[in-house]
Amino acid sequence: MTNQTQTETKAFQAEVKQLLQLMIHSLYSNKEIFLRELVSNASDACDKLRYEALANPSLFENDPELGLRILLDAEAKTITIADNGIGMTKEEAIAHLGTIAKSGTKEFFSALTGDAQKDANLIGQFGVGFYSSFIVADKVTVRSRKAGAPANEGVEWVSAGEGEYTVADIDHPGRGTEVTLHLRAEQEDLLNGWKLREILRKYSDHIALPIRMAQEKWDEDAKAMKPTGEEETVNQASALWARPKSDVTEEEYKAFYQHVAHDYQEPLTWVHAKVEGRQEYTQLLYVPSQAPFDLWDRNARHGIKLYVKRVFIMDDAEQLMPTYMRFVRGVVDVADLPLNVSREILQESKDIEQIRSGCTKRVLGLLEELAENNVEKYTTFWNQFGQLLKEGVGEDQANQARIAKLLRFATTNTDSPEQNVSLTEYVSRMKPGQDKIYYVTAETFQGAKNSPHLEIFRKKGIEVLLLSDRVDEWVVSHLRDFDGKSLQSVAKGGLDLGELEDASEKQARAEAESSAKDLVERLQKALGEKLKEVRVTHRLTDSPACLVADEHDPGANLQRMLKMMGQNAPEIKPILEINPQHPMLKKMELLPNEGGHFDDYASVLFDEALLAEGGQIEDPAGFVRKINRLMLG
Numbered sequence: 001m002t003n004q005t006q007t008e009t010k011a012f013q014a015e016v017k018q019l020l021q022l023m024i025h026s027l028y029s030n031k032e033i034f035l036r037e038l039v040s041n042a043s044d045a046c047d048k049l050r051y052e053a054l055a056n057p058s059l060f061e062n063d064p065e066l067g068l069r070i071l072l073d074a075e076a077k078t079i080t081i082a083d084n085g086i087g088m089t090k091e092e093a094i095a096h097l098g099t100i101a102k103s104g105t106k107e108f109f110s111a112l113t114g115d116a117q118k119d120a121n122l123i124g125q126f127g128v129g130f131y132s133s134f135i136v137a138d139k140v141t142v143r144s145r146k147a148g149a150p151a152n153e154g155v156e157w158v159s160a161g162e163g164e165y166t167v168a169d170i171d172h173p174g175r176g177t178e179v180t181l182h183l184r185a186e187q188e189d190l191l192n193g194w195k196l197r198e199i200l201r202k203y204s205d206h207i208a209l210p211i212r213m214a215q216e217k218w219d220e221d222a223k224a225m226k227p228t229g230e231e232e233t234v235n236q237a238s239a240l241w242a243r244p245k246s247d248v249t250e251e252e253y254k255a256f257y258q259h260v261a262h263d264y265q266e267p268l269t270w271v272h273a274k275v276e277g278r279q280e281y282t283q284l285l286y287v288p289s290q291a292p293f294d295l296w297d298r299n300a301r302h303g304i305k306l307y308v309k310r311v312f313i314m315d316d317a318e319q320l321m322p323t324y325m326r327f328v329r330g331v332v333d334v335a336d337l338p339l340n341v342s343r344e345i346l347q348e349s350k351d352i353e354q355i356r357s358g359c360t361k362r363v364l365g366l367l368e369e370l371a372e373n374n375v376e377k378y379t380t381f382w383n384q385f386g387q388l389l390k391e392g393v394g395e396d397q398a399n400q401a402r403i404a405k406l407l408r409f410a411t412t413n414t415d416s417p418e419q420n421v422s423l424t425e426y427v428s429r430m431k432p433g434q435d436k437i438y439y440v441t442a443e444t445f446q447g448a449k450n451s452p453h454l455e456i457f458r459k460k461g462i463e464v465l466l467l468s469d470r471v472d473e474w475v476v477s478h479l480r481d482f483d484g485k486s487l488q489s490v491a492k493g494g495l496d497l498g499e500l501e502d503a504s505e506k507q508a509r510a511e512a513e514s515s516a517k518d519l520v521e522r523l524q525k526a527l528g529e530k531l532k533e534v535r536v537t538h539r540l541t542d543s544p545a546c547l548v549a550d551e552h553d554p555g556a557n558l559q560r561m562l563k564m565m566g567q568n569a570p571e572i573k574p575i576l577e578i579n580p581q582h583p584m585l586k587k588m589e590l591l592p593n594e595g596g597h598f599d600d601y602a603s604v605l606f607d608e609a610l611l612a613e614g615g616q617i618e619d620p621a622g623f624v625r626k627i628n629r630l631m632l633g
């Protein structure tokens with residue numbers, strides 16, 4: 001039955017409209033990517049069909065040779081990219097070509113700046129996909145039919161890329177999708193077989209399916225290329241990862257990355273290896289040069305495509321990489337898995353566990369090599385993905401020591417927020433007699449850098465790691481030691497500087513402790529409820545007091561973080577350490593118990609110490625009142 005169709009007009013989702021406008025303006029100078037994107041989609045559609053046909057061979061409908069075709073029509077001024085892949089139903093066309101289903105889309109668009117250059121970069125991160133058609137076309141027609149559906153259940157989707165599109169039911173005997181671009185007047189130079197072949201070779205040579213075009217030959221009489229009536233395959237049409245490394249050029253690796261990662265930038269680095277042994281598999285794994293916009297969404301798609309003997313099985317095979325390596329993109333092609341393997345099976349498979357461990361080690365090796373031989377690239381990697389690697393410290397106990405070597409930190413050595421000091425470098429600079437790696441955690445870099453807990457360390461020239469990423473608390477709670485040296489918070493426990501303190505310093509401290517005994521007791525009495533203990537510090541040289549956590553209690557920064565995350569952590573009282581040499585303490589020592597504002601001073605001392613380490617005081621108005629009372633004497 002033929003379709004007497006009704007055409008429905010629909011509006012694009014607001015973000016699609018925004019994306020279209022931005023893309024046309026900011027990616028104009030890179031217009032050739034439209035072909036890469038459409039070929040990539042067509043190839044994915046064929047992969048999907050091949051996979052579904054494993055369970056249901058009738059989906060091939062007597063047309064099992066999957067492939068792409070690119071057709072030029074000089075008169076109509078159109079280019080058509082056709083595939084005989086999975087196709088789309090009308091509902092799918094509406095959902096996939098009229099909306100953006102990615103999580104975080106709204107947030108992404110609100111981050112755009114309006115500056116074409118910067119936005120072009122951001123859009124690259126977002127992935128331009130099908131909509132890049134509108135860079136060169138002022139009208140796009142998509143005609144599609146889902147594999148297995150009757151011929152009269154085709155759909156025609158048409159849009160000028162402005163605010164709306166139409167959909168209509170059509171007859172479409174051939175399975176799959178044809179995307180026809182009606183070129184903008186100034187894009188007619190694309191109506192040239194030679195030029196399109198050049199673009200295809202540049203961006204899409206690695207596509208494993210044949211891409212066919214009409215063969216053309218030079219016609220002497222017409223002084224032009226003319227179709228011969230035959231078709232020819234214009235790409236290599238073999239799976240790139242299955243080719244020997246020596247056969248693949250750098251350009252091909254890069255182009256393939258852009259296809260698998262849906263990324264518009266070049267990769268930072270990659271590794272391509274064939275693993276033999278109990279498990280036989282090929283891995284082609286890339287590290288991107290820029291983090292995708294949804295990196296922090298732990299549910300965002302992961303980057304590994306799983307193939308079994310060249311047959312595409314699934315995208316986003318999260319079982320093949322640990323979560324902290326969700327930045328890795330690429331392909332793993334396994335020789336001995338059943339083709340009908342499901343996510344559930346993958347989850348339980350011991351073989352997959354082995355492959356994941358192999359891939360993880362391979363990426364760690366790649367990063368080690370980069371850190372060793374190309375500091376500039378490693379710095380790029382660290383700035384984009386360092387925080388993920390920090391997650392790995394707790395997530396991947398088996399590789400913890402290797403990951404620890406790859407970590408980079410800001411330290412008091414330069415006091416710059418740039419994270420570029422490795423633990424190995426830190427250890428190499430340790431003072432004679434120093435047996436711990438010291439760190440301070442705070443909510444911000446400034447908070448860490450200016451922490452009063454650092455005073456004695458600065459005085460003695462002992463380097464301290466300045467930790468202010470959220471994930472740092474996780475790192476230090478899992479990384480107990482490095483190279484035999486334990487990690488020690490400068491704001492926790494009774495600071496024991498061991499051999500870093502000489503005999504005269506130890507003696508001076510003992511004396512200070514005994515002469516401040518009275519003051520300590522008075523403070524303890526005044527502040528009793530708020531604290532665990534008051535004691536004499538040897539952390540401070542300039543500040544009057546600071547708060548520290550007991551050795552086995554969570555630090556104040558971690559407590560604040562847990563609270564912010566809505567976790568019901570029990571209230572843990574701090575220890576107040578005082579610097580009896582400080583004029584403020586000296587003054588307090590002389591105050592009488594009654595009538596000399598001792599309690600006000602004690603309370604202000606405590607609140608100041610809390611503020612200095614980034615905490616919030618419980619009763620700000622009370623604090624102000626006490627300060628005022630003290631100012632008035």
Ligand SMILES: Nc1ncnc2c1ncn2[C@@H]1O[C@H](COP(=O)(O)OP(=O)(O)OP(=O)(O)O)[C@@H](O)[C@H]1O
Nearest residue numbers: 041042045087088096097127128129130131177262
């Ligand atoms: N040739 C095609 N055959 C079948 N479905 C297609 C085809 N082209 C696009 N689609 C569908 O439309 C969706 C949107 O395509 P689009 O290129 O915008 O995004 P994507 O490929 O999912 O991701 P990205 O934006 O990262 O490229 C695809 O996920 C797919 O479901």
